[in-house]
Amino acid sequence: MLNIIINKKQQLYILISNIVLLSFFGFLSTTPLQNVEACSGTCPTGCSTSPLCGCTGPGGCVFRATCYSGEFRCGSDMCCDNCDGSCGTCSCTPPACPSGYSTTNSGCSTTTTTCTKYYQDPCCGSCGTDSRTCWLLKYTLTYTAGSNGSISGTTPQSICRNSSGTAVTAVPNSGYGFVNWSDSSTSNPVTASFTLLNEAPTAPTSLLTEGATNPTGVGDTTPEFSAIFNDPNTGDTGNYYQVQVNTASDFTGTSMWDSSLTAMTPTAIGARSPDISYAGSTLTLNGTIYYWRIRFADNSAATGAWSSVANFTMNTVPTAPTSLQTEGVTNPTDVMDTTPEFSAIFNDPNTGDTGVHYQIQVNTAEDFSGTEMWDSTLTAMTATAIGARSPEISYAGTTLTLTGTTYYWRIKFADNNGATSPWSSTANFLMQGGPFAPTGLLTNGITNPTRLQTLTPYFSAMYTDPNGDSSSAYQIEVNTNNTFTGTVMWDSTKTAATVANNTRSANYTYAGTPLTNENITYYWRIKFWDTEDLEGAWSATAQFSSLQTSFQIEGLQFGGVKID
Structure with a gap:
């Protein structure tokens, strides 16, 4: 109601009352309660069998005041659902109208709330x-003038929320003048409008960490958080967030991060x-559970409730890999494959974790x-399950050769969450190779003899093979030159x-x-082949000299005996 008061000082006052300041409040959509498993306190899923309380019906025990035909009572207020198609009624109650709306048709704009209907029988x-259907509220605004003045314009006026009325003018009687409205405004004419009070955002919903709800096995030590922004004021935006991460669910433990309000x-x-990246104390891959919550502040800097x-x-x-194998064997000693x-x-x-990456080092x-x-x-x-053997991983490094070399290797795995294990213990493999160069060369059992008393000497040497193989053959060369470029005296082949x-060896x-x-002086060398027919290296060069030179003495007589 609008009041006009005219006093003897020829001042005109227009008192505005009944101007309604509106606040808009959010609304919650409702979801029908699911039937509850009476004996375990858990909700049945679809028609999962439940033997609890003697119920073997595929629908399990469900709340039902009166059991359907063919069902028997399960507990005091439950029925054993046999999923026979006796669904019961199907209904739901739509959420209430949001603040500023009602179910009365005001002629203003509308909005709709909806719900999904479910049968009584969850099967x-x-x-x-x-x-x-919800209609925007409509308000009636009345302007009233007292003595010594009047109102020019429409009164009363019906105004929908978020709208303004039409202008009215304060008209003083003769001999009086307009000074101001009761709110100290001096505008004349004036238009009354409804001012909407900003409300803080409501609690964020649908909190996600790394894109998942309450995930386990988080491998990122700077995980990302997000949530849905909710606000009762149409057109508002969420412009700030605050995230808190704690070791306790009631946030009385160690504070790992408090972002404070951040744009x-x-x-x-x-x-x-x-996505909001974690930026607190360092997180470690040790299986710890952390708790977090979030709130938003809107574009008017109003801070909402915590989620x-x-x-x-x-x-x-992952722990260190075990049971390392090369070519299917632990530390093999006779590897012929140059890409083992x-x-x-x-x-x-x-x-539930799996190994999805490997790293191997060979040295x-x-x-x-x-x-x-x-x-x-x-x-x-x-992907390799826990306790399972990885796929065969082929060597792809610098070329390996069949030279009897021992190589050492280790391996580590990374799981499906990106966490990398420590290195395994060290394994090794010995490449197959020909015999080593023979050593300990003897001629007639002597090292490099200078005089021999035979024209058919014999030779021997020490045989060694990197893989422990026996020999299968030998070859000896005898030459007049120590570089074996002179006269070939013997090649045993x-x-x-x-x-x-x-x-x-034998002699x-x-x-x-x-x-x-x-x-x-003659020079000789020897080499061997092993049982794999791999040819070894030549030995170092040995030598020997032939028989001592003969001599003759003439004219020496002993008692008439002449010795030539």
Whole structure:
């Protein structure tokens, strides 16, 4: 009601009353309560069988005041649902109208609230939707003038929320003048309008960590958070967030992070906020559960309520791989494949994790300080379950050769959450190779003899093989030159002979060009083949001299005996 008061000082006052200041409040959509498993306190899913309370019906025990035909009572207020199609009624109650709306048709604009209808019997599922039409509230504004003046314009006026009325003018009687309205405004005419009071955002909903609800096995130590922004004021946006992360669900534990109110990209009502990266105390991959909550402040800087509490569980890194194999064997000693295959067992304390990446290092030194033959870096592999052996991983480093070299290797795995295990223990493999160069060369059992009393000397040497193989053959060369470019006195060629590893060979008798008794030095060398028919290296060069030169003395007589 608008009042006009005219006093003797010729002042005109217009008192405005009944101007309604509106506040808009959010509304919550409701979801029908699901039937509850009476004996366990859990909700049945679809028609899952429940033997509780003697109920074997596929629908389990459900709330039902009166059991359907063919069902029996399960507990005091439950029925054993047999999912026979007796669905019961199908209904739901649409959410109430939001603040500023009512179910009375005001002629103003409308909005609708909806709900999904469900049958009483959960086996029957849903059956459509129901809705409620809500009309924007309409208010009546009345202007009233007292004595000594009048109102020019429409009064009363009906005004929809968020709208303004038509202008009215304060008209003083003769001899009086207009000074101001009762709110001190001097505008004349004046238009009354409804001012909407801003309300703080409501609690954020649908909290996600790394895009998931309460995830486990989080491998990112700076996870991302997000939530839905909710606000009762149409057109508001969420412009600030505050996230708190704590070790306790009631936030009385260790505060890992309190972001304080921080600006973010404006987010519309009902939309998801941008991803917010954790920036608190360092998180570790040790299986710890952390709790977090969030609130938003709108574009008018009004700070909303805290969300409900969400949580996330950090991943635990896989443990070191075990049971390392090369070519399917533990530390093999006779590897012929120059691109051998490696494998190991994947181990992880987090149930359900899989190994999805491997890294292998191969080196010439056991402490990996030697020549690096291969570092695969983290490489994708077929997902491997906990306790299972990885796929065969083929060597792809610097070319390996069949030279009897021992190589050392280790492996680590990364799981499906990106957590990387420690290195395994060190394994090794010995490449197959020909025999080593023979050593301990003897001629007639002597090292490099200078005089021999035979024209058919015999030779021997120590045989050693990197793989422990026995010999299968030998070859000896005898020459007049120590570079073996002179006269070839003997080449035994490849001759069968068996010598056990790390033992001396038999004596091999010279069978070449006849030696002369001329004090000549001859040079010789030897090599072996192993049982894999791999040829070894030549030995160092040995030597020997031929028989001592003969001599003749003439004219020496002993008692008439002449000795020539």
